[in-house]
Amino acid sequence: MSAAIEPLVQQEAAPPKRPGTLARLLREPAAAFALVLVVLVIGAALLAPVLSPTDPFDNDLSLAMQVPGSPGLPLGADAQGRNMVTRVLYGLRVTLLMGLASVAIGGILGALVGFAAAYYRRIDGLLMRLMDVMLSFPAILFGLALAAIFGPGIQAVVLALSVATIPLMARIVRGSALAVMGLDYIEAARATGMSDARIILRHVAPNCLSSIFVFATLRFGQVILLGSALSFLGLGAQPPIAELGAMASDGRNFLFFAPHIAVIPCVAIFAVVLAFNVLGDALRDALDPRLRT
Amino acid sequence: MGRHAVQRLLMAIPVLFGVVLVGFLLMQVVPNDPALVRAGPSATPDVVAAIRADMGLDKPLYTQFGLYLWRLLHGDLGVSIINNVPVLQELGNTVGPTLELMFASLIWSIPIGIALGTIGAYRRGKLVDRLITAFAVAGGSIPVFFLGLVLIWYVGFKLQLLPFTGRAGPLWTEEGLMGIILPALTLGGTFIGPVARMTRTAVLDVLGVEHVRTARAKGLGEFRVVTRHALRNAMIPVVTLIGLQIGFLLGGAVVTETVFSWPGVGRLAVGAILSADFPMAQGTIIVLSLGFILINLVVDVLYAALDPRMRA
Numbered sequence: 001m002s003a004a005i006e007p008l009v010q011q012e013a014a015p016p017k018r019p020g021t022l023a024r025l026l027r028e029p030a031a032a033f034a035l036v037l038v039v040l041v042i043g044a045a046l047l048a049p050v051l052s053p054t055d056p057f058d059n060d061l062s063l064a065m066q067v068p069g070s071p072g073l074p075l076g077a078d079a080q081g082r083n084m085v086t087r088v089l090y091g092l093r094v095t096l097l098m099g100l101a102s103v104a105i106g107g108i109l110g111a112l113v114g115f116a117a118a119y120y121r122r123i124d125g126l127l128m129r130l131m132d133v134m135l136s137f138p139a140i141l142f143g144l145a146l147a148a149i150f151g152p153g154i155q156a157v158v159l160a161l162s163v164a165t166i167p168l169m170a171r172i173v174r175g176s177a178l179a180v181m182g183l184d185y186i187e188a189a190r191a192t193g194m195s196d197a198r199i200i201l202r203h204v205a206p207n208c209l210s211s212i213f214v215f216a217t218l219r220f221g222q223v224i225l226l227g228s229a230l231s232f233l234g235l236g237a238q239p240p241i242a243e244l245g246a247m248a249s250d251g252r253n254f255l256f257f258a259p260h261i262a263v264i265p266c267v268a269i270f271a272v273v274l275a276f277n278v279l280g281d282a283l284r285d286a287l288d289p290r291l292r293t
Numbered sequence: 294m295g296r297h298a299v300q301r302l303l304m305a306i307p308v309l310f311g312v313v314l315v316g317f318l319l320m321q322v323v324p325n326d327p328a329l330v331r332a333g334p335s336a337t338p339d340v341v342a343a344i345r346a347d348m349g350l351d352k353p354l355y356t357q358f359g360l361y362l363w364r365l366l367h368g369d370l371g372v373s374i375i376n377n378v379p380v381l382q383e384l385g386n387t388v389g390p391t392l393e394l395m396f397a398s399l400i401w402s403i404p405i406g407i408a409l410g411t412i413g414a415y416r417r418g419k420l421v422d423r424l425i426t427a428f429a430v431a432g433g434s435i436p437v438f439f440l441g442l443v444l445i446w447y448v449g450f451k452l453q454l455l456p457f458t459g460r461a462g463p464l465w466t467e468e469g470l471m472g473i474i475l476p477a478l479t480l481g482g483t484f485i486g487p488v489a490r491m492t493r494t495a496v497l498d499v500l501g502v503e504h505v506r507t508a509r510a511k512g513l514g515e516f517r518v519v520t521r522h523a524l525r526n527a528m529i530p531v532v533t534l535i536g537l538q539i540g541f542l543l544g545g546a547v548v549t550e551t552v553f554s555w556p557g558v559g560r561l562a563v564g565a566i567l568s569a570d571f572p573m574a575q576g577t578i579i580v581l582s583l584g585f586i587l588i589n590l591v592v593d594v595l596y597a598a599l600d601p602r603m604r605a
Contacts, residue, residue, distance in 0.1 A: 030427070129304075129307075132304065133304075133307055133308050133311060136308045136585070136586060136589060137308075137540070137582065137585070138539075138540025138541065138543050138544055138585060139540070139544065140540070140543060140544030140547055141540075141543070141578065141581060141582055141585065144547070144562055144563070144566060144574075144577075144578055144581070145315055145319065145578050147566050148319055148565075148566045148571070148574040148575070148578065149318065149319055149322050150322075151569075152566065152567065221434065225434070225436060226544065228436060229436060229437065229438065229544065229548050232436070232438045232548065232551075233547065233548065233551055233563050234563065234567050235563065235566060235567070245436075245438075248436070248438060248439070248442070249438075252438075252442060252552070255442060255445065255446055255450070256446070256450050259442075259446050262442050263439075263442070263443070266436055266438070266439035266442065267439075269436050269439070270434060270435050270436060270439060273434040273435075273436075274430070274431060274434040277430055277433065277434050278430060281430070
């Protein structure tokens with residue numbers, strides 16, 4: 001008798017559970033697919049040295065331009081006879097690192113500006129006008145200018161994309177920080193004599209995390225698109241570095257004889273950017289309904 | 294609106310100054326001595342010194358900056374290190390093709406983007422909407438050069454339908470028109486997605502508004518409700534957002550020009566940077582920035598003119 005009642009009691013005791021962020025995210029098939037793709041891509045990039053069948057710079061001219069599906073070359077070989085599987089894995093690594101560095105550097109600096117503007121109202125106007133000025137330049141112009149100043153290279157691209165990310169992140173962070181700043185508990189924290197840095201870190205920042213996370217995910221896709229475009233133009237990663245944009249640029253020279261050399265890295269970029277964009281959109285819907293469009 | 298326009302103009306001043314300063318700094322960090330480059334490898338030290346004095350390179354930095362500003366205001370951007378052609382002349386030849394390409398890309402992609410966005414909003418949540426949204430997200434994720442290379446390979450090379458290198462003539466000639474189709478499809482193709490998404494959001498905002506409900510209530514046909522009452526009011530944010538995307542378009546144009554060997558400013562800039570032709574790089578970057586600032590300014594003022602609420 002008592003055994004039959006027990007489960008009932010347990011059911012009543014458990015509070016109605018709100019589905020977690022991950023569960024809400026995975027409910028959307030496209031988002032679940034994007035998440036899997038992102039995990040796979042990051043895994044492939046991290047494990048490139050283990051997964052790659054050859055060294056990324058090993059070339060065998062007798063294999064040059066072998067089509068995908070040739071013996072031992074599922075994705076074919078490039079014009080120097082380098083295994084495309086290896087090149088794509090290493091290319092993902094460099095491209096993702098480039099994106100990660102840009103979003104991290106630009107994002108952190110931008111977040112600092114955003115918190116400062118929201119917290120210290122006196123410098124808000126000045127900081128945000130400065131951000132407006134930076135926003136009036138498209139990222140590609142930063143890329144061109146910095147490549148002209150420092151010479152083409154990955155550093156110039158990362159610097160340009162970081163700079164272009166700062167004002168965007170600053171606006172997002174300022175917006176969500178301002179929404180929290182007016183609340184009573186911040187006032188209470190101030191009254192207890194907490195330092196500014198501590199209030200921002202302990203009480204303001206955690207409430208901005210979801211917006212930051214959503215923005216960073218979406219920005220990652222954009223940064224990869226821009227960075228690979230700069231590399232494609234020859235302003236970013238320089239050959240023989242395996243970087244997806246630079247690989248596409250190299251393949252462009254052999255487009256009519258061996259289109260796979262250009263198309264494979266292009267497809268890889270497209271897949272990565274698409275995955276991050278879909279995931280970013282889904283995260284926004286799941287985490288931050290205010291930002292929903 | 295007048296006040297708004299003046300405000301935006303004032304805002305443009307520090308931006309302009311920043312551009313000019315970056316241009317100046319660019320010439321300061323040049324690894325090679327410009328006077329030495331100009332003089333050539335066989336010049337005697339006397340000649341180099343004379344050229345240095347002539348270029349004002351022996352003066353203090355702030356005097357050089359003044360000189361540089363003076364020259365800029367007189368349209369003197371220097372001469373190319375590579376072929377000795379005045380930078381301004383080269384720019385004059387390339388601005389037209391770039392504007393042409395942008396025009397040809399926008400003229401078909403904006404209407405299609407707006408139509409797709411409107412249909413998506415109207416059929417919100419339905420299969421059509423989901424398909425359009427998926428298409429828009431995919432379109433916004435595709436590298437410009439990918440689209441360009443695929444079109445070159447398939448339409449240009451395999452089917453031999455359209456030319457894919459260079460610009461054969463102005464837009465109003467047959468060769469010019471045929472030659473711009475693939476570049477314009479490429480650049481415009483990446484623009485449809487963002488326009489469709491922005492339009493969908495803007496129309497969704499408007500569809501729920503009272504006057505649209507009133508229009509429905511008085512028995513207007515659905516097509517009229519959407520086009521006359523919803524889309525029209527959604528146009529203000531759409532125009533602004535499209536204007537803000539011009540930077541995105543500019544980036545796409547630089548890549549498209551390179552892929553199709555289109556003789557525009559973007560290709561000139563990339564070529565100059567890759568060959569370390571600093572005066573040319575400086576000139577192209579300044580002109581691209583100026584163009585961008587100008588477009589933003591026009592969009593801003595246009596926005597104020599379109600929206601009666603901004604006139605207060």
